[in-house]
Amino acid sequence: MLWFSLLVLIPLVAVIITASSGGWSAFANQLQNEQTAAAIWLTIRAALVVTLINVVIGTVIAWVLVRDKFWGKGLLEVIIDIPFALPTIVAGLVLLSLYGAESPLGLHWANTSRSVYLALAFVTLPFVVRMVQPVLEELDADVEEAAASLGASRFTTFRRIILPSLTPAIAAGAALSFARGMGEYGSLVLLSGNLPFESEVASVRILSAIENDNPEGAAAIAAMLLMVSLLVIVVLDLLQRRMVRRG
Amino acid sequence: MAETRRSPRTPLTYVLRIIVIAYLGLLVAWPVFLVGWNAFHVPDVGFTTQAFGEIFSDPQMMHAIQLTCIAAVVATLINLVFGVSISMLLVRTEFPGKRILSAMIDLPLSVSPIVVGLALVLVYGGREGWLGPALESVGIQVIFATPGIILATAFVSLPLVIREVIPVLEEIGTEQEQAAASLGASTWQTFWRITLPGIKWAVIYGVVLTLARSLGEFGAVKVVSGNVLGQTRTATLAVEEKYLNFDQQGAYAVAFLLASVSVICILVVFVLRARGARVR
Numbered sequence: 001m002l003w004f005s006l007l008v009l010i011p012l013v014a015v016i017i018t019a020s021s022g023g024w025s026a027f028a029n030q031l032q033n034e035q036t037a038a039a040i041w042l043t044i045r046a047a048l049v050v051t052l053i054n055v056v057i058g059t060v061i062a063w064v065l066v067r068d069k070f071w072g073k074g075l076l077e078v079i080i081d082i083p084f085a086l087p088t089i090v091a092g093l094v095l096l097s098l099y100g101a102e103s104p105l106g107l108h109w110a111n112t113s114r115s116v117y118l119a120l121a122f123v124t125l126p127f128v129v130r131m132v133q134p135v136l137e138e139l140d141a142d143v144e145e146a147a148a149s150l151g152a153s154r155f156t157t158f159r160r161i162i163l164p165s166l167t168p169a170i171a172a173g174a175a176l177s178f179a180r181g182m183g184e185y186g187s188l189v190l191l192s193g194n195l196p197f198e199s200e201v202a203s204v205r206i207l208s209a210i211e212n213d214n215p216e217g218a219a220a221i222a223a224m225l226l227m228v229s230l231l232v233i234v235v236l237d238l239l240q241r242r243m244v245r246r247g
Numbered sequence: 248m249a250e251t252r253r254s255p256r257t258p259l260t261y262v263l264r265i266i267v268i269a270y271l272g273l274l275v276a277w278p279v280f281l282v283g284w285n286a287f288h289v290p291d292v293g294f295t296t297q298a299f300g301e302i303f304s305d306p307q308m309m310h311a312i313q314l315t316c317i318a319a320v321v322a323t324l325i326n327l328v329f330g331v332s333i334s335m336l337l338v339r340t341e342f343p344g345k346r347i348l349s350a351m352i353d354l355p356l357s358v359s360p361i362v363v364g365l366a367l368v369l370v371y372g373g374r375e376g377w378l379g380p381a382l383e384s385v386g387i388q389v390i391f392a393t394p395g396i397i398l399a400t401a402f403v404s405l406p407l408v409i410r411e412v413i414p415v416l417e418e419i420g421t422e423q424e425q426a427a428a429s430l431g432a433s434t435w436q437t438f439w440r441i442t443l444p445g446i447k448w449a450v451i452y453g454v455v456l457t458l459a460r461s462l463g464e465f466g467a468v469k470v471v472s473g474n475v476l477g478q479t480r481t482a483t484l485a486v487e488e489k490y491l492n493f494d495q496q497g498a499y500a501v502a503f504l505l506a507s508v509s510v511i512c513i514l515v516v517f518v519l520r521a522r523g524a525r526v527r
Contacts (some may be wrong), residue, residue, distance in 0.1 A: 002442035003329055004333070004348075005401055007401060008351065008354065008355060008402060008405065009351070009472045010370055010377070011363075011366030011367050011369065011371075011402075012354070012358070012366050012368045014366055014369040014370045014377060015362065015365060015366045015369060018369055027377075027453075030492050051429065052322045057266075057267075057270055060263055060266060060267060061267050061271070063263065064264055064267045068264055069262065070261060076267070076268070076271060076366075077515055078510075078513055078514065078515065079271050079275050079276055080271070080275075081511065081517075082275055082279060082509070082513065082514075083275060084461070085456070085459040085463070085509035085510070085512055085513050086279075086462025086463065086505075086506055086509050086510075087464070087483050087485075087502075087506075087509065088360075088463065088464065088465050088466065089463075089483045089484075089485075089486050089487055089502075090282070090486065090502040090505050090506050090509075091268070091400040092500045093280070093282060093486065093490065093498060093499065094278040094282050094502070094506070095278050097278055097282055097285055097499075098273075098277055098278040098281055099278075104281075110299060115271060118462070121273055121274060124274065125274065125275065154257075154259075165384065167391070168457050169496045172393075175357075176356070176357065179350075179357030180356070180357065182359065182360060183357070183359025183360065183361070183362065184359070185353060185359060185360055185361050185465070185466040186360065186465035186483075189465075189487060190487065190490055190491075202359075203359050203361040203362075204361075204362075206359075206360050206361045207364065207373060207469070207470065210342075210361075210364075210365060210368070210470060215365075215368075215369065215375075218365050219365065219369070220310055222362040222365050223437070224367075226358065226362065227448075229357055229358070
């Protein structure tokens with residue numbers, strides 16, 4: 001307990017207290033800085049968009065991994081986990097090699113806001129897949145067969161039978177993916193170029209505030225990030241409970 | 248599972264399969280492959296291991312790798328001991344505030360590494376931190392030194408062991424432990440002889456994942472370390488430094504080393520899991 005407090009709780013409380021040390025107006029002032037506001041807005045937008053992408057493609061990937069069978073599927077299983085285990089700075093370098101200046105595809109996305117979406121999509125890939133996959137494996141095929149035998153189309157079966165039981169897992173994965181997206185830093189350093197108003201995210205703003213010896217400013221943005229993440233996690237938790245009750 | 252469930256194959260099956268392969272290929276497989284390629288392949292020269300030779304003969308680079316290994320191993324050991332004991336606490340005992348604690352455990356996974364670094368600096372910073380000046384006066388420097396790097400690494404990888412161990416502890420139940428206790432085993436004996444063998448595999452997965460995460464931590468370490476050449480520069484910080492200094496070959500080579508370690512970690516867990524599934 002003591003170790004946990006020393007390592008996690010006290011430092012995080014320190015962030016909140018430092019952020020509020022100048023009162024509400026100082027806190028709001030820090031966030032109203034145009035460049036900071038642009039960075040926070042980009043971060044929220046990118047995290048939301050990428051989470052939506054993950055909800056769709058993550059569920060599809062989990063579906064293919066569980067229900068389909070083909071040569072090389074084991075390889076895909078390993079590939080899914082790579083973004084989680086790869087050091088974030090290496091992840092940035094990895095993406096730069098395909099989407100950077102020397103791109104063999106001719107896609108020069110580095111230093112644009114697209115690179116932010118790309119990097120977030122990379123690092124948050126495993127969350128929805130790994131949440132949905134075990135639930136899908138446990139799912140009883142009998143119910144689906146019953147639905148089909150009663151004349152439900154494949155789409156209806158999916159929407160009415162499968163999707164409701166996957167919803168909690170998808171929501172949990174989405175929450176993790178959003179929170180991770182909000183705070184991403186390492187993979188963006190090399191890839192996005194950190195151009196103000198274009199590809200600079202909130203974490204980068206925090207770091208430059210720290211480096212400019214402005215801990216209050218850094219703490220204000222950090223507190224803001226913590227609050228947004230917390231809010232989304234609470235909202236998704238509520239949604240998930242409602243779904244479970246209805247189911 | 249004795250029977251494999253499979254949906255009837257329709258054109259949709261193939262469309263989905265192709266979408267998934269294309270998405271993963273473009274987003275993960277191809278870029279990761281290119282890093283390996285770039286580490287060994289120099290334009291106009293061909294394949295060479297020269298970049299690796301330079302890394303291993305550069306004392307500062309070796310120091311960075313060594314520091315990364317030390318920090319990762321110490322942080323993993325801390326998280327191993329702490330993770331197993333807090334899992335025991337959360338599963339086997341009741342106390343007020345338990346729900347909040349178990350919700351807080353996952354926090355490090357969803358907090359930005361930069362915020363982690365900032366939080367640690369605010370508390371342990373030498374000049375203005377809450378505890379920093381006191382620690383400094385007894386001769387312990389945390390921020391801009393190795394202890395800070397270890398703290399940051401331990402923070403970000405904290406939940407990994409716990410998340411693996413808790414479900415297994417819940418599943419194995421307390422019957423065997425109670426039997427051991429009723430036969431006169433001490434708490435300590437019960438833990439070593441009964442509980443630990445039961446959660447062995449979960450602990451091993453957790454440790455492998457923690458190690459992989461620890462070796463690669465970048466953001467939090469960047470804030471707390473100060474990135475002093477030959478002292479507090481870690482391998483991940485060196486990748487950034489090399490790339491920004493137009494030493495792309497070197498950056499790709501270090502990145503390749505780090506990536507290999509993490510891919511090996513994933514493969515180890517993958518193989519262990521597959522074996523575990525067969526045994527069960």
